[in-house]
Amino acid sequence: MVEIATYLVFAMLSVALILALVRLIKGPMLPNRVVALELIASLVVGFIAAYSIHTGVDDFIDVAIVMALLAFMAAVGFARYLEKGGPRDD
Amino acid sequence: MIPFAWNVVLAMVWVVLTANLSATNALFGFVLGYAAIALMQRQFPALHGYAQRVPRFIGFLFFYAWEMIKANARVAHDVVTPEWQMRPGVIAIPLEAKTDGEITVLANLISLTPGTLSLDVSTDRQVLYIHAMYLDDEVELLESIKDLERRVLEVMR
Amino acid sequence: MTEWLLEGLTALMLLLGGGLMLIAAIGAVRLPDLPTRLHATTKAGALGAALTIAAVALHFACISVTARAAAVIVFIVLTAPVAAHLIGRAGYFVGVPLWEGTVKDELRDRYDPESHVLRSGLTKQAAESGGKQRGRDA
Structure with a gap:
C-alpha cells in the first residue's frame, strides 16, 4: 500500500514541480x-521524504533538514535584498 | 518557562531512575513530574499557575489544529474550483498583545493559517495589519482573530 | 492488524501531503497576485512537506528517525510563517500591484515611505498613551 502511495506522490510532486517552474518563469x-x-524547496523536501520511504534509506532525512534550512535562508536573504532596494523588475 | 524546564528535568530523572529510554516511559515521567509540580506550586512563587497552563496549552493545540484544517480546506477548495470566491484585502487588527514576544507569536500564528497573512505592525504597536483572503464578513474575521489572540494570551500570560 | 493500520496511516499521510503540495502548486499558477499566492504556496506547501516527513517517521518507527523527523517538522512549522511574512511584507512595500478584486486596503495610505512610519489609524489619544508606555520609535 505504501509502495503505491509513494508512486502516486512522485507523480503528484512532479506535476507540482512543473507548475512551480511555470510560475518561476x-x-x-x-x-x-x-x-x-x-x-520548489518545499516540494523537494516532500520528494526527499517520499524517496526515503521508497528506498528504505532513512539517512535522506538529513538532506531534507539541510534543504529546509537553505530555503529559509534564501527567503530571508531575498526579502532583505528587496527591502534594501535591489532591482525588482529583473 | 522555568516550571516547564523543571518538569522536563523531573521527567529525565524518572527516565534515568527507571533505566528505560522509551517514548512511553518518558511521557509517563513527564506526567508524574507535572503532578508533582501541581502539588508543589503553592509553596513556590516561581511555579505559580503552571498546573492550569498545561491543559490550556494542550486545548489550544487542538483548537489551532482544527482552525488549520478548516482554513486549508477553504483555500484548497477555492484554488481547485474555477471561479474565485475570495475577496482579498488588507485590514487593521487592534492589538491586545503588548510585549514583543506576544506580538511575534500572534503574528506567526496568524501567518501560519492559510487565508490570513500578517504584513506589518504599526510603529506605535497598536495595530497589526494583515492580508486576508476572505473579507465577505469582516466582523466575523475580526472576531475569530480576536478569539485566537485571547487564547494565545491566556496561554502566554 | 496494527501493522496494516500503520501502513494505511503512512500511505494516507503521504497522499495528503502530496495532494496539499499539488494544490499549493496549482494555486501558485492560478492565483492572481503576490499575497494570495503566498497564502497557497508557503503554508499549504510547508504543511504538505511536514505531513510527508511525519509519514517517514511513522514508516521507520525508530527513535533516531523520529527525532530527526520531529526536528524537520518543528523547523518547517517555525520558519514557514516567518518566510511568508518576510516575502509578503517586502513585496507589499516594494509596490507589487494587488489584484483588482481586492476589496480593501487599509495599509497603503497610512504608510510613509520616506520616514518608514506606519500609523495605526486609531484615535490620537490612544496612540499617544500607547507610545508613552513603551517609548519606542522607528
Missing part, C-alpha cells in the same frame, strides 16, 4: 519568483 516580478523558489 512567468514571474512577473522578483517577489513572485521568490515565492516559486520557496514552493
Whole structure:
C-alpha cells in the first residue's frame, strides 16, 4: 500500500514541480519568483521524504533538514535584498 | 518557562531512575513530574499557575489544529474550483498583545493559517495589519482573530 | 492488524501531503497576485512537506528517525510563517500591484515611505498613551 502511495506522490510532486517552474518563469516580478523558489524547496523536501520511504534509506532525512534550512535562508536573504532596494523588475 | 524546564528535568530523572529510554516511559515521567509540580506550586512563587497552563496549552493545540484544517480546506477548495470566491484585502487588527514576544507569536500564528497573512505592525504597536483572503464578513474575521489572540494570551500570560 | 493500520496511516499521510503540495502548486499558477499566492504556496506547501516527513517517521518507527523527523517538522512549522511574512511584507512595500478584486486596503495610505512610519489609524489619544508606555520609535 505504501509502495503505491509513494508512486502516486512522485507523480503528484512532479506535476507540482512543473507548475512551480511555470510560475518561476512567468514571474512577473522578483517577489513572485521568490515565492516559486520557496514552493520548489518545499516540494523537494516532500520528494526527499517520499524517496526515503521508497528506498528504505532513512539517512535522506538529513538532506531534507539541510534543504529546509537553505530555503529559509534564501527567503530571508531575498526579502532583505528587496527591502534594501535591489532591482525588482529583473 | 522555568516550571516547564523543571518538569522536563523531573521527567529525565524518572527516565534515568527507571533505566528505560522509551517514548512511553518518558511521557509517563513527564506526567508524574507535572503532578508533582501541581502539588508543589503553592509553596513556590516561581511555579505559580503552571498546573492550569498545561491543559490550556494542550486545548489550544487542538483548537489551532482544527482552525488549520478548516482554513486549508477553504483555500484548497477555492484554488481547485474555477471561479474565485475570495475577496482579498488588507485590514487593521487592534492589538491586545503588548510585549514583543506576544506580538511575534500572534503574528506567526496568524501567518501560519492559510487565508490570513500578517504584513506589518504599526510603529506605535497598536495595530497589526494583515492580508486576508476572505473579507465577505469582516466582523466575523475580526472576531475569530480576536478569539485566537485571547487564547494565545491566556496561554502566554 | 496494527501493522496494516500503520501502513494505511503512512500511505494516507503521504497522499495528503502530496495532494496539499499539488494544490499549493496549482494555486501558485492560478492565483492572481503576490499575497494570495503566498497564502497557497508557503503554508499549504510547508504543511504538505511536514505531513510527508511525519509519514517517514511513522514508516521507520525508530527513535533516531523520529527525532530527526520531529526536528524537520518543528523547523518547517517555525520558519514557514516567518518566510511568508518576510516575502509578503517586502513585496507589499516594494509596490507589487494587488489584484483588482481586492476589496480593501487599509495599509497603503497610512504608510510613509520616506520616514518608514506606519500609523495605526486609531484615535490620537490612544496612540499617544500607547507610545508613552513603551517609548519606542522607528
